[in-house]
Amino acid sequence: MQVVVWCRKGDDMYIATIDGGTSNTRVFVWHDGIIAGQAKAAVGVRNTAMDGTNQRLQEAVRDTLAEAARMAGVATGDISIVLAAGMLTSNVGLCDIPHVTAPVSLEGLAQAMVVKELPAICQQPLWFVPGVRNCDPATLTPDQSIDMDMMRGEEVEAAGLLAQAAPEGKAVFVLPGSHNKYVMIDEQQRIQGCLTTLYGELLHSLTFDTILADTLNRSFASEFLAGPFRKGVSDYYQMGLLHGAFMTRILGMFCHYTAQEAQNYLLGLLMADDMTALKRSRIFAGLEKAIFVVAGNTVMQKAYEAILKKDGYQVVLAAEEQQQALSGRGALYLAGLRGLL
Numbered sequence: 001m002q003v004v005v006w007c008r009k010g011d012d013m014y015i016a017t018i019d020g021g022t023s024n025t026r027v028f029v030w031h032d033g034i035i036a037g038q039a040k041a042a043v044g045v046r047n048t049a050m051d052g053t054n055q056r057l058q059e060a061v062r063d064t065l066a067e068a069a070r071m072a073g074v075a076t077g078d079i080s081i082v083l084a085a086g087m088l089t090s091n092v093g094l095c096d097i098p099h100v101t102a103p104v105s106l107e108g109l110a111q112a113m114v115v116k117e118l119p120a121i122c123q124q125p126l127w128f129v130p131g132v133r134n135c136d137p138a139t140l141t142p143d144q145s146i147d148m149d150m151m152r153g154e155e156v157e158a159a160g161l162l163a164q165a166a167p168e169g170k171a172v173f174v175l176p177g178s179h180n181k182y183v184m185i186d187e188q189q190r191i192q193g194c195l196t197t198l199y200g201e202l203l204h205s206l207t208f209d210t211i212l213a214d215t216l217n218r219s220f221a222s223e224f225l226a227g228p229f230r231k232g233v234s235d236y237y238q239m240g241l242l243h244g245a246f247m248t249r250i251l252g253m254f255c256h257y258t259a260q261e262a263q264n265y266l267l268g269l270l271m272a273d274d275m276t277a278l279k280r281s282r283i284f285a286g287l288e289k290a291i292f293v294v295a296g297n298t299v300m301q302k303a304y305e306a307i308l309k310k311d312g313y314q315v316v317l318a319a320e321e322q323q324q325a326l327s328g329r330g331a332l333y334l335a336g337l338r339g340l341l
Contacts, residue, residue: 014074017328018065020088022046025060027068028325037071039064048092057094058120079122081340083331085129086153094118099133099150102193103186106159110337129156129334134193134283147282151194153327154181160330162189164322167291172284174304176200176296180274184284193283197274206245206266215252217259221267224302228261232268233307244269267303275307291316295323
């Protein structure tokens, strides 16, 4: 999730983006497209959930913004516009803003922005970008429940990718993380919906908190190894996720897999499960015509490239510079569409 701040120092325009996640708040201040200052605090929306109040989150956003502004030589009082998105718009964030129902264009998302006064953060009003949900809960039936999903923040990242290099035709934006997000974009560049998995959380738990920890050396893959990864994909379709996960230990004990090989095997196993969900989703119908735009680190990008190309999909890997402060880029783009900048 991001907050984007435009401020003026003399004749120069400065931009600050505040990324307030589940566990951290990070601020970047931009000048002429270059980050001029940054700051980070280990406070996020989980603190609101634990404390029962968003006091610590408010203070973290306020103080981290002030520190990043100081690093850039910009006074907080010079800020003219603040844009907020992602989990900051949730009931454990700064202000609870309802999701917009897909399909929605970027112009529609920009027009759905809501302005609120939060003097505990800053004297200026905040413009909130709402999240996006797949279906309207009021019309959702039990049979349609499998189509429901939602996101707060990834829709702004999608806007950031579209603003930089919009693919022609239908696209799927792949945004790895604690919760992998797949965002469907139609031919008119409207957000059609999303699909969420617990990939990152499950990978972390298996790596650090299960009997697999020793085999995996309590660490994640730092290098992509195609052979073990493809075996993980194949074993998933042969034996499923849970027995396949235990196979990680068997491969280490009896087949002399190194920790790096075991880590890649587990990546393949879990990613195959993600792909199964994606292919069966009605929201993602017509995948064969879509271009997959994959974000994430190098290992994850190579893994996605391997599994997607094997099935004949078109794949584009987002460059590192495209991914930097991606939510901030998207929020700026939406603010421009709204006519705020």
